[in-house]
Amino acid sequence: MSSDAPSDEVRRKWLKPAIGENFSLLNDVLASSFSTAxxxxxxxxxxILKQLDSYDDENFLLEHKTTMSAKTTKYLVKVHNGVESEDAKIIDYQNTIMTHLNSHPSINTTVPLISDDGAPFTSHKLPVASPKHSPAPLTVRLLTYIEGTPMAYKQVTPALLFSAGEYLANVDSSLDSFSHPASERFHAWDQKNTSSLREFVKYIQTPERQQLVGSVIDAFEESVLPDASSLRQGVLQSDFNDANIIIGASDKIAGVIDFGDSVKSWRVLDCTVAMAYAMLSSYGKTGHSLAASAAFLAGFNSKYPLTPNEKKHLRTLVCCRLACSATLGAYSYSQDPANKYLLLHAEPCWRTLEMVWNQVDSDYLTSFYELAMDSKTDLCLLSVPDPTVPDHFQKLRSSTKRAFSDTKTITFVTGNKKKLEEVQKIMDNTTATITNYKLDLPELQGDPLYVSEEKCKLAVAELGTAVITEDTSLCFNALNGMPGPYIKWFLDKCGHDGLNKMLDGFPDRTAYAQTVVAYCSGPGSPVHLFDGRTKGKIVPPRGPLDFGWDPVFECSEGGPSSAGLTYAEMDKSVKNTVSHRAKAFQQLKNFLEKESS
Structure with a gap:
């Protein structure tokens, strides 16, 4: 980086306003330029009551009183850095975007007041951080003020992060219809430009962290950039962090401020930037970084669903933002080495990046985020500690695992005693003892074989013993296999009669029942899958109604004792000879007998 051609990020440091506590100087500016307002x-x-937090601008809280009434009004005074101040189009862009958003009934932002010159801003020569460049012409705006408290000063909860995700989704939905020529600009904080971080990596203090950021940049270039053309674009808020989210009464979101980083870029980046900052919120810092990001993602996706390619790159793009913040923070420290606070402030970001990128399995995080984007997932299921949080109950867990560790005992992961009895009958005369244990596993999505394998791995990791998991589907041929693994929710919402009505109008009422059984002999061992299927058709319910969808599935296999009967009408011993579950578990039984011999 040559001194005669510095980047905008370098010049932002040089031209950061340096008014500070010199309120009298700012008073003169306001009196000369906003006397009418x-x-x-x-x-x-x-x-001017006080200076407010800001990154490379300066913000001040102003209280205004009129003589005609006792009314007191608060305003925000914003003094822009010199880089933005050089381009009136950028200032107009920010004013326009705020006015656009404020017209939305559920969005509240600051909006500019008109100066004495008739423009929504004014320019004055004011002191900046670099003595060599001071004073510099800086843009000053007087803006409306949103009553409330920045989220950075609130106790953040998963519910609040979910609401914040919904709020940003509304902002982005509104911005889908917004355009401005100044939105098409290069900005170092736009994660579309992650490759430009390379010139700042040298300012990172340790080789290990330099390598960490380098690997994030490499992954971005290798996996994200090839998909760039498929990522939706739009104008972004770009900086939805807890300092820019205002919380009002009853802990409701009152508004969003600061559009200084707003650019036209990949839409998904608005979400991943906010997810990264959620990890650094007061909730995320309690060892719930992943839970915080997942709660925000759940809220955003519920209002603004992400596409498959956007979902595919969530982990990498979140880490791109963390890497950007940490790296540019290291650069800021290099320019002001006496300011040790910069290093202290950056440390949580570094720790979070190191955890997400190096310590948490990428497949685990992908599944966790998929769970967050499932509308049926309760927030409490996401409120789990980070995998790197020390387990103070490890000894207790180990003793629990030892209780299951008899190699002749296999734990069937279910709390359903009827299922256990059915499986025990099928597996009778094997050398293994089948017991059960109720364990809440995430409802993963995807191919039934993939889901079964992943759930089995999670169960083995939790129990430390040989385990069996099963996933059952009811598949209508007329509906190309639906409801499939989602039959539990369809039955719950529609009932037996509703399942029949789903096929009204279709000449084909055939179906098949499917069970995928997954078995693993213990931690570190491979997962074996056994797929059992039984053909049949969907009929009005017959027989006892107390065992799931059995009353509506008429079997078309076997002899007179099974064909033409619903599962519910069959004697259990007969059902165990033809059912999908019986077939899958018989495969498992054969496998265990062969393995034992």
């Missing part, structure tokens, strides 16, 4: 000629008064 502040009603100074008719006796109005104003007072």
């Amino acid at each position: 502040l009603e100074l000629s008719s006796g109005g008064t104003f007072n």
